[in-house]
Amino acid sequence: MDITIAWRNIWRNPRRTAVILIAVVIGIWSMVFMGALMRGVEVGMIDNGISTLTGDLQVHSRNYRNDPIVENSIREPELVHAALSKVLPPGAHSAFRVRLNAVAGNARHSAGVTLVGIDASAEKAVSFIGDAVTDGEYLSESDANGILVGQELLETFDTRLGRKIILMAQDADGEIASKAFRIKGIFQAEMKATEKQFVFVSGSAARKMLKMGNQVSEVCVALPGHRNSEAVVADLRRELGTGGEFEVNTWRELLPVLNAYLEMSNSFIFIWYVVMFVAMGFGLTNTTLMAVFERMREFGLLKALGMRPARIIRQVLIESSIILMIGMVIGNLLGILSVLLLSNTGIDLSDLAAGVEYAGMSRMIYPVLLESDILVSNLVVFVLGALVSLYPASKAARFTPIQAMAQT
Amino acid sequence: MKTRLVSFMVIGLLVISGGISADTRSADQRVRDGFEYYRGKSSEAAVEMIIHRPDWRREMKMTAWTRGDADSLIRIESPARDKGNGTLKTGKDMWMYNPKINRVIKLPPSMMSQAWMGSDFSNNDLAKTDSILNDYTHTLDKTEEVDGKQVYWIKSMPRPDAPVIWGMQRIAVREDDIILAQEFYDEDLELVKSMRCYDIKMMGDRLYPVKWRMKKADAGDSYTELIYTELRFMDTLSSTIFTVSNLKNPRR
Numbered sequence: 077m078d079i080t081i082a083w084r085n086i087w088r089n090p091r092r093t094a095v096i097l098i099a100v101v102i103g104i105w106s107m108v109f110m111g112a113l114m115r116g117v118e119v120g121m122i123d124n125g126i127s128t129l130t131g132d133l134q135v136h137s138r139n140y141r142n143d144p145i146v147e148n149s150i151r152e153p154e155l156v157h158a159a160l161s162k163v164l165p166p167g168a169h170s171a172f173r174v175r176l177n178a179v180a181g182n183a184r185h186s187a188g189v190t191l192v193g194i195d196a197s198a199e200k201a202v203s204f205i206g207d208a209v210t211d212g213e214y215l216s217e218s219d220a221n222g223i224l225v226g227q228e229l230l231e232t233f234d235t236r237l238g239r240k241i242i243l244m245a246q247d248a249d250g251e252i253a254s255k256a257f258r259i260k261g262i263f264q265a266e267m268k269a270t271e272k273q274f275v276f277v278s279g280s281a282a283r284k285m286l287k288m289g290n291q292v293s294e295v296c297v298a299l300p301g302h303r304n305s306e307a308v309v310a311d312l313r314r315e316l317g318t319g320g321e322f323e324v325n326t327w328r329e330l331l332p333v334l335n336a337y338l339e340m341s342n343s344f345i346f347i348w349y350v351v352m353f354v355a356m357g358f359g360l361t362n363t364t365l366m367a368v369f370e371r372m373r374e375f376g377l378l379k380a381l382g383m384r385p386a387r388i389i390r391q392v393l394i395e396s397s398i399i400l401m402i403g404m405v406i407g408n409l410l411g412i413l414s415v416l417l418l419s420n421t422g423i424d425l426s427d428l429a430a431g432v433e434y435a436g437m438s439r440m441i442y443p444v445l446l447e448s449d450i451l452v453s454n455l456v457v458f459v460l461g462a463l464v465s466l467y468p469a470s471k472a473a474r475f476t477p478i479q480a481m482a483q484t
Numbered sequence: 485m486k487t488r489l490v491s492f493m494v495i496g497l498l499v500i501s502g503g504i505s506a507d508t509r510s511a512d513q514r515v516r517d518g519f520e521y522y523r524g525k526s527s528e529a530a531v532e533m534i535i536h537r538p539d540w541r542r543e544m545k546m547t548a549w550t551r552g553d554a555d556s557l558i559r560i561e562s563p564a565r566d567k568g569n570g571t572l573k574t575g576k577d578m579w580m581y582n583p584k585i586n587r588v589i590k591l592p593p594s595m596m597s598q599a600w601m602g603s604d605f606s607n608n609d610l611a612k613t614d615s616i617l618n619d620y621t622h623t624l625d626k627t628e629e630v631d632g633k634q635v636y637w638i639k640s641m642p643r644p645d646a647p648v649i650w651g652m653q654r655i656a657v658r659e660d661d662i663i664l665a666q667e668f669y670d671e672d673l674e675l676v677k678s679m680r681c682y683d684i685k686m687m688g689d690r691l692y693p694v695k696w697r698m699k700k701a702d703a704g705d706s707y708t709e710l711i712y713t714e715l716r717f718m719d720t721l722s723s724t725i726f727t728v729s730n731l732k733n734p735r736r
Binding site: 183 | 576577597
């Protein structure tokens with residue numbers, strides 16, 4: 077019966093109810109939508125980070141990450157190979173690479189780059205480069221002098237397909253090795269920095285140039301669905317022994333900045349919810365309070381008829397709960413709808429590329445809905461919403477018949 | 485009749501070959517001889533370097549020792565604030581010494597393409613002087629006569645896999661092996677920078693271009709000029725000159 081009365085009370089003044097409803101709807105919608113956007117940015121950053129050569133996990137020689145020089149290569153890649161074949165779940169891919177700092181130069185320009193010697197077919201399954209070549213061709217298995225460069229590097233070097241690029245780097249004997257490569261393909265990446273930093277040659281060409289024998293700098297593994305990297309890393313560490321020759325890391329350890337950002341981002345979303353709610357909550361309290369004052373004579377009458385203050389509080393709370401719930405249903409529907417509308421096209425931030433890149437974000441944002449985010453935002457709104465209605469409700473409960481009569 | 489014809493042909497051949505034999509060296513040999521001529525077996529030189537830019541100009545005096553194709557040591561003598569700075573090259577390796585920080589550094593690949601002492605010469609120009617002899621194929625492009633002497637313009641194309649940044653070089657060698665010019669082109673065969681050697685005088689035991697001017701093609705009024713003020717050629721120089729410890733602590 078309380079609910080029926082509450083329902084009727086709500087619609088006694090539709091305009092007032094509509095105002096509160098709109099506040100709630102906009103609040104919920106923005107929480108759901110902005111939450112999804114932030115998650116979308118996160119997912120974009122993770123995908124970006126993982127596919128830009130990081131993978132889900134990597135194996136290095138012990139000192140390589142501190143000092144990525146040719147002396148710190150993995151001397152016996154067969155050991156890693158054997159361990160991987162034992163440990164990796166089906167569907168996982170691995171790639172062995174040479175990855176060292178080098179200097180690229182042509183007649184007019186030179187720049188520091190990261191030389192990546194890749195196993196052409198294995199790399200395809202692990203990192204972005206496999207399908208990033210937009211012009212020219214991808215490397216073949218034992219390309220002796222083909223090189224893939226990024227669009228951005230190509231432009232700064234003022235060169236084109238088929239032209240020569242000289243790479244210089246320190247070889248395994250400590251001498252400066254230099255070799256001429258011809259631009260075989262041009263790749264485009266999510267970030268301009270990637271296009272500028274990395275050049276790809278075949279692993280065999282890199283090893284020959286740097287006199288590395290069959291050594292590699294790193295082994296990169298991509299797991300199906302980016303899951304369970306911690307478990308696989310633990311297995312690998314056990315398999316490779318704790319002798320200290322190898323180092324196995326998940327992408328979270330390899331990209332500490334990204335990881336820190338992700339952890340921070342969770343708190344950010346929650347803070348965002350609370351801020352949104354504070355804005356909404358004031359509107360809610362204010363409107364409910366106004367409604368309560370308007371209905372002073374009614375509450376006075378109920379009091380005079382012998383209604384207990386607790387029931388009046390309950391009555392007001394039920395009314396605002398109903399409004400909150402209606403608002404939540406509409407707000408969620410709107411939020412989910414707008415996310416769905418955007419999830420295919422995404423939001424294109426190319427115009428702001430420079431700034432976006434500085435933050436390490438990808439150029440396209442595809443909003444991502446998480447059940448937990450929706451749940452948390454609704455819970456925040458409902459619990460806090462009921463809480464702020466307590467004040468007007470207790471105000472209503474404290475009206476006396478005398479006060480009510482004095483009110484005209 | 486028959487014998488006359490044959491003897492005509494023989495004489496004709498002799499005349500033609502005699503005309504060529506005045507200077508029949510291949511383009512490759514000419515470049516080689518030219519470099520041999522200017523480097524000598526060993527040399528010691530006092531050189532002035534002028535770095536000229538539209539709005540400023542810097543002069544340095546230095547002493548340079550070379551031995552064979554591969555070894556050289558250059559030490560700055562003035563101005564005072566740069567005195568003692570040195571560059572040593574042995575084989576493929578290059579070191580630099582700065583007395584202010586008392587450090588010798590071995591040049592990493594990343595510094596090879598940087599300018600040497602702020603000039604229009606790069607470290608690579610110094611480190612890879614013998615590259616022109618080993619990484620290129622030379623063909624004679626044209627011959628011209630300057631001041632009554634033949635000047636051979638030689639076109640040098642890099643071998644397909646040679647690790648050189650240039651797309652082509654052109655070298656002008658006079659018939660008496662004096663190199664008059666060296667031009668550096670990119671892969672589109674556009675001029676990137678060029679060096680002219682002029683003011684040929686008697687230096688040491690031979691005629692030598694005293695002024696060398698390196699100029700970037702698109703740099704307007706900027707160039708670097710080397711002026712040889714003293715030059716002595718000798719058969720050999722002590723190995724102790726071309727050592728890191730001598731770079732750091734000059735023995736003479």
